[in-house]
Amino acid sequence: MAKQMPKTPLIDQLESGPWPSFVTGLKRLATSDKRYANMMKDLLGQLEHSYETRKGYWKGGTVGVFGYGAGVIPRFSEVADKYPESKEFHTIRIMPPAGMHYTTDLLRKLCDVWEKYGSGLIAFHGQSGDIMFQGSTSDNIQPAFDELNEMGFDLGGAGAGVRTSISCVGAARCEQSCFDEAKAMRMTINSMVDDMHRPSLPYKFKFKFAGCANDCANAIHRADMAVIGTWKDDMQVNQAEIKVKVSELGRKEFINQVIKLCPTQALDLNDDDTIAVDNKSCVRCMHCINVCTKALKPGKERGVAILVGGKRTLKVGDLMGTVVIPFLPMKTEEDFEKFVELGRNAVDFFAENALEHERTGEMIERIGLANFLEGLGLEIDPNMIAAPRSNSYVRMDGWDEEVKKWNARSKSAAE
Numbered sequence: 001m002a003k004q005m006p007k008t009p010l011i012d013q014l015e016s017g018p019w020p021s022f023v024t025g026l027k028r029l030a031t032s033d034k035r036y037a038n039m040m041k042d043l044l045g046q047l048e049h050s051y052e053t054r055k056g057y058w059k060g061g062t063v064g065v066f067g068y069g070a071g072v073i074p075r076f077s078e079v080a081d082k083y084p085e086s087k088e089f090h091t092i093r094i095m096p097p098a099g100m101h102y103t104t105d106l107l108r109k110l111c112d113v114w115e116k117y118g119s120g121l122i123a124f125h126g127q128s129g130d131i132m133f134q135g136s137t138s139d140n141i142q143p144a145f146d147e148l149n150e151m152g153f154d155l156g157g158a159g160a161g162v163r164t165s166i167s168c169v170g171a172a173r174c175e176q177s178c179f180d181e182a183k184a185m186r187m188t189i190n191s192m193v194d195d196m197h198r199p200s201l202p203y204k205f206k207f208k209f210a211g212c213a214n215d216c217a218n219a220i221h222r223a224d225m226a227v228i229g230t231w232k233d234d235m236q237v238n239q240a241e242i243k244v245k246v247s248e249l250g251r252k253e254f255i256n257q258v259i260k261l262c263p264t265q266a267l268d269l270n271d272d273d274t275i276a277v278d279n280k281s282c283v284r285c286m287h288c289i290n291v292c293t294k295a296l297k298p299g300k301e302r303g304v305a306i307l308v309g310g311k312r313t314l315k316v317g318d319l320m321g322t323v324v325i326p327f328l329p330m331k332t333e334e335d336f337e338k339f340v341e342l343g344r345n346a347v348d349f350f351a352e353n354a355l356e357h358e359r360t361g362e363m364i365e366r367i368g369l370a371n372f373l374e375g376l377g378l379e380i381d382p383n384m385i386a387a388p389r390s391n392s393y394v395r396m397d398g399w400d401e402e403v404k405k406w407n408a409r410s411k412s413a414a415e
Contacts, residue, residue, distance in 0.1 A: 003038045006045035029120045036119045042083035065145045069198045071155025088137045093130035093156035098182035099169050117144035129166025130156040161199025162192045163206045170211035177211035178229030178302035179330035185209045188343050202354040213286045224360040226307040226321045231299035234279040241295035246273045303329040309361030319361035349375045
């Protein structure tokens with residue numbers, strides 16, 4: 001029997017702005033002729049109730065599928081007496097293909113499965129990269145996963161373990177890509193599937209892969225280990241295309257949009273409308289390349305920068321990733337294997353040294369970056385200093401020896 005549509009004056013306001021609203025999507029599912037329409041009506045009612053009381057009414061529990069310890073987020077309603085149809089609203093996290101490539105036929109099959117077993121509500125994709133099948137009952141979790149698994153999909157991560165990874169579309173379609181993001185992601189996750197499906201870490205650990213500093217994977221500020229494409233040599237410049245761009249924008253506007261917005265002032269526009277690049281000052285931020293796509297592009301000696309510790313607010317607030325390896329080649333199979341080994345070491349160090357419910361960035365804040373780098377066998381670089389000393393008294397004995405070591409390392413790296 002069809003239920004009445006609940007009155008939702010508060011969440012209706014979320015549809016009044018200029019942008020698409022999730023409320024409109026929920027209402028469309030609630031007014032359909034599908035079997036889950038009543039579930040969505042009670043979901044809207046509970047959501048309105050939460051807005052009225054300014055309190056959430058979902059609690060956790062235990063729901064899973066055979067052989068897995070993660071991948072399903074249980075949600076049980078604390079107001080099930082008022083909204084019985086949505087008393088269970090579990091989410092199945094499914095690992096996406098690397099680079100998020102789908103055929104339209106496959107997308108239709110995914111929707112068919114969730115129309116059969118769930119609420120019809122799907123998120124492409126969650127912040128960790130999962131396909132989020134939201135809204136299922138306990139009884140339907142196993143049969144839904146079985147059908148998705150037969151299609152070749154596996155459960156993603158949840159809980160205190162390695163989480164599902166995400167890579168930008170990168171090398172498949174983007175000319176700014178500096179490495180094979182999909183390959184790096186697949187090799188890394190395949191080596192850590194057990195840590196994903198059977199969580200045994202102090203808290204979650206995320207890998208994310210972005211082909212350049214545009215960071216379409218949201219890696220720098222959300223990943224415990226972010227892999228960002230970059231280059232080591234000079235930026236490639238097509239002066240003829242620069243002149244075309246200057247002509248399109250006008251000299252003054254080109255200077256305002258490109259030259260002045262370079263964060264390190266590494267660019268200059270010559271009198272003949274060609275561009276001069278101070279590559280030693282360039283920080284690879286991608287702004288000029290984004291504006292002048294045909295005229296500028298990353299250098300030829302490409303690889304990745306490795307950052308650790310990015311996260312959202314938890315114990316010590318939001319943290320951006322800290323660079324621990326400025327440049328790592330990603331061309332040969334050996335290069336990729338070297339990174340996978342580094343990622344494995346980082347997870348193992350996190351497992352042994354982090355406190356319960358502590359992210360990598362918070363662990364580094366507590367134990368110090370030097371100890372973290374030592375644990376991973378990485379060299380300490382003076383450029384990793386986050387802030388100068390607050391103590392003006394500095395011991396200088398031993399400095400001469402350290403300078404000799406630094407000069408020797410610099411000479412070796414140059415060779």
